[in-house]
Amino acid sequence: MTISLKTRYLYVLLLILGLMAGTVPALSSGSGEEDKKSHGNDDEFDASSFIMEHVADSHEWHILTKKDSSEVAVYLPVIIYDKASGLHIFSSRLLAHGHSHLGYAIAHEGSYAGKIVRVDKEGHHDGTKPPLDFSITKAIFGMFVAALILLWLMIAMARSYKKTGISAPRGLQGFFEPIILFVRDDIAIPNIGEHKYSKYMPYLLTVFFFILVNNLLGLVPVFPFGANVTGNVNVTFVLALFTFLITQISGNRSHWRHVFAAPGVPVWLLPIMIPIEVIGLFSKPFALMIRLFANITAGHIIVLSLVSLIFIFKSVAVAPVSIFFVLFMYCIELLVAFLQAYVFTLLSALFIGMATAEAEHH
Amino acid sequence: MLLQSSLASPAIGTVFWTTLIFLILLFLLWKFAWGPIMKAVTAREDMIHNALDSAEKAREEMKVLQADNEIILRKAREERDKILRDARVAYERMMTEAKEKSQSESDALVRRAKELIEREKVTAITEVKREVARLAIEVASKVVAETLKSDAEQQKLIERYINEIEANRN
Numbered sequence: 183m184t185i186s187l188k189t190r191y192l193y194v195l196l197l198i199l200g201l202m203a204g205t206v207p208a209l210s211s212g213s214g215e216e217d218k219k220s221h222g223n224d225d226e227f228d229a230s231s232f233i234m235e236h237v238a239d240s241h242e243w244h245i246l247t248k249k250d251s252s253e254v255a256v257y258l259p260v261i262i263y264d265k266a267s268g269l270h271i272f273s274s275r276l277l278a279h280g281h282s283h284l285g286y287a288i289a290h291e292g293s294y295a296g297k298i299v300r301v302d303k304e305g306h307h308d309g310t311k312p313p314l315d316f317s318i319t320k321a322i323f324g325m326f327v328a329a330l331i332l333l334w335l336m337i338a339m340a341r342s343y344k345k346t347g348i349s350a351p352r353g354l355q356g357f358f359e360p361i362i363l364f365v366r367d368d369i370a371i372p373n374i375g376e377h378k379y380s381k382y383m384p385y386l387l388t389v390f391f392f393i394l395v396n397n398l399l400g401l402v403p404v405f406p407f408g409a410n411v412t413g414n415v416n417v418t419f420v421l422a423l424f425t426f427l428i429t430q431i432s433g434n435r436s437h438w439r440h441v442f443a444a445p446g447v448p449v450w451l452l453p454i455m456i457p458i459e460v461i462g463l464f465s466k467p468f469a470l471m472i473r474l475f476a477n478i479t480a481g482h483i484i485v486l487s488l489v490s491l492i493f494i495f496k497s498v499a500v501a502p503v504s505i506f507f508v509l510f511m512y513c514i515e516l517l518v519a520f521l522q523a524y525v526f527t528l529l530s531a532l533f534i535g536m537a538t539a540e541a542e543h544h
Numbered sequence: 545m546l547l548q549s550s551l552a553s554p555a556i557g558t559v560f561w562t563t564l565i566f567l568i569l570l571f572l573l574w575k576f577a578w579g580p581i582m583k584a585v586t587a588r589e590d591m592i593h594n595a596l597d598s599a600e601k602a603r604e605e606m607k608v609l610q611a612d613n614e615i616i617l618r619k620a621r622e623e624r625d626k627i628l629r630d631a632r633v634a635y636e637r638m639m640t641e642a643k644e645k646s647q648s649e650s651d652a653l654v655r656r657a658k659e660l661i662e663r664e665k666v667t668a669i670t671e672v673k674r675e676v677a678r679l680a681i682e683v684a685s686k687v688v689a690e691t692l693k694s695d696a697e698q699q700k701l702i703e704r705y706i707n708e709i710e711a712n713r714n
Contacts, residue, residue: 239558261557297555316557325562329569336577343584348591362581383582384574392569416558420566475552 229490237410237482238296239321241274241288245405253278256405258323262286262298264313274317280305286313321417324409328395336391365390369528373535382534385428389421390527397478397519401512412522413478415471422471425530430463433537466533470526477522481515677706 235244243256257275264270267284276283277298280290287301289312299312318326339354351359370379370386396411411417439445441459443452488507492500681702685695 239555297553314556316560318561319555319558321558322561322565325565329565332569333572333577336573336581340577340580340584343580348584348588359581359585363585366582380582384570384578387578388566388570388573391573392566414558415552416555417562419554420559420562424566 227490227493227496229487229494232490232493233483233486236486237413237479239319239410239414240296241298241317241319242278243320243323243405243409258318258320260286260298261316261318262313263316264300320409321411321414323406324399324411325396325417327406327409328392328399328411331399332391332395361390362387365527369524369531373528373531374538375535378538382428382432382531385424386527386531389424389530390523393421393474393526394519394523397523398516400478400482401515401519410479410482412474413482415475418471418475421474421526422467425470425526425533426464426467428530429467429533429537432534434540436540437537466529470529474522474526477518481511481518485511485515673706673710677702 241258241260243258245254245256247253255278257273257278259271260274260277261269261271270284270286272283277286277288280287282301282305285300286298287305287307289295289297289299289307292307294307294312297312298315298317299307300310302308335354335358339358342353342355365387366379366383369390370383374382393412396417399407400410400412402408441463442456444455444459447455485508488504488511491504492498681699685698
């Protein structure tokens with residue numbers, strides 16, 4: 183293993199920062215519950231549901247509500263697969279405002295809240311398991327947009343290399359090349375090693391830029407940006423799963439020996455050590471998943487909470503303070519966008535490096 | 545509340561689409577972006593590396609060349625000094641030789657002259673002696689003409705005396 187002291191310090195620092203950031207959603211969720219208790223009449227501004235509406239995934243992309251309470255929204259396609267009736271594709275406009283279509287509706291309460299469920303004639307959930315929902319939701323749409331932007335940027339950059347041949351970097355190259363070289367020289371090579379890193383570079387670069395672009399676009403509050411992609415636990419689950427699979431597939435003999443027969447551990451300890459090590463295999467990517475999800479979601483919740491303050495106090499006077507803090511949070515979020523992309527990539531590289539490291543001779 | 549909401553609830557559709565989008569993105573970027581970009585970057589790095597290497601090599605060569613020049617220059621200087629020294633030596637030797645030669649020649653000339661003078665002197669003296677003798681004889685013969693019967697005997701006698709005197713002198 184070749185982890186420099188600098189990287190290790192950085193790792194510890196980021197871990198502490200990550201833990202600190204991780205406590206924020208708990209706090210804000212606490213205040214949300216108080217809000218819920220106090221809300222009695224419908225006039226009261228419900229900060230909790232306002233925030234959740236923006237942070238959570240949905241089938242429609244709400245843009246604004248007009249004064250006459252008609253909504254301007256982008257209705258995304260609903261794709262559901264039901265074992266009984268097969269595949270259905272229709273616009274989510276048909277499910278808006280609690281309407282049902284083909285016997286499906288979006289549940290508003292219960293354990294399936296926000297999901298498409300089968301409903302009876304009165305529009306109540308009939309209690310069956312919901313159909314498989316492959317809809318293009320807000321997060322998925324945002325992810326498509328981010329992927330297209332990323333493809334466009336990177337392929338344009340690769341093209342310019344072909345066009346200009348070997349020359350000093352400029353334009354797009356000048357901006358992205360240092361980041362790509364940073365991923366190579368400060369993430370991949372120190373953690374995976376000079377000889378093996380190149381195999382993992384495409385994954386590390388893709389995951390880094392995928393997270394970075396989604397983080398940054400998540401901060402842009404205008405359609406078609408601003409979807410909470412990296413703050414969606416399912417998205418971070420998939421990313422962490424990729425890291426997990428790559429780590430386990432490329433794990434060498436010493437990696438598995440470390441799990442099932444750790445060198446230097448007495449045999450009678452193995453029944454305790456093996457479960458701990460096996461849990462360790464899963465807890466590492468699990469931490470990756472939660473860290474990214476929690477950091478991004480927390481950031482969004484804080485920004486939305488600060489905006490909510492204006493409506494909770496029902497006072498324009500609060501607005502300057504709120505806006506000041508929102509701007510401050512945005513600066514931090516900008517940093518976090520890069521930081522979390524870096525941390526995810528760094529830890530992925532670290533796990534891969536640990537799994538592929540040659541056995542140390544004790 | 546957080547766990548109950550759709551924030552943290554599993555959604556198979558999101559997982560499916562994320563996997564699909566990510567895999568396609570990974571493939572496309574791998575093929576069309578990371579591959580060419582990394583290749584170009586590596587090529588450029590290699591080029592810079594090579595350029596620096598060759599510059600370093602050229603500098604080394606320059607240093608060697610300069611050292612060579614120095615050696616050649618020093619050798620040339622030494623050569624020049626040697627030639628000059630040799631020339632001076634040769635000059636001096638030639639001068640000495642010429643001096644010696646002229647000295648010996650003049651010595652020989654003087655000696656020859658002396659010898660010649662000596663010989664001339666001897667000849668002259670002999671001549672004088674002979675003349676004196678002849679005169680003496682003439683005088684004597686005239687004086688003693690009567691006493692001597694033949695001239696030839698007289699002459700022979702006189703010459704024998706002269707030769708004796710000569711031999712004694714030498």
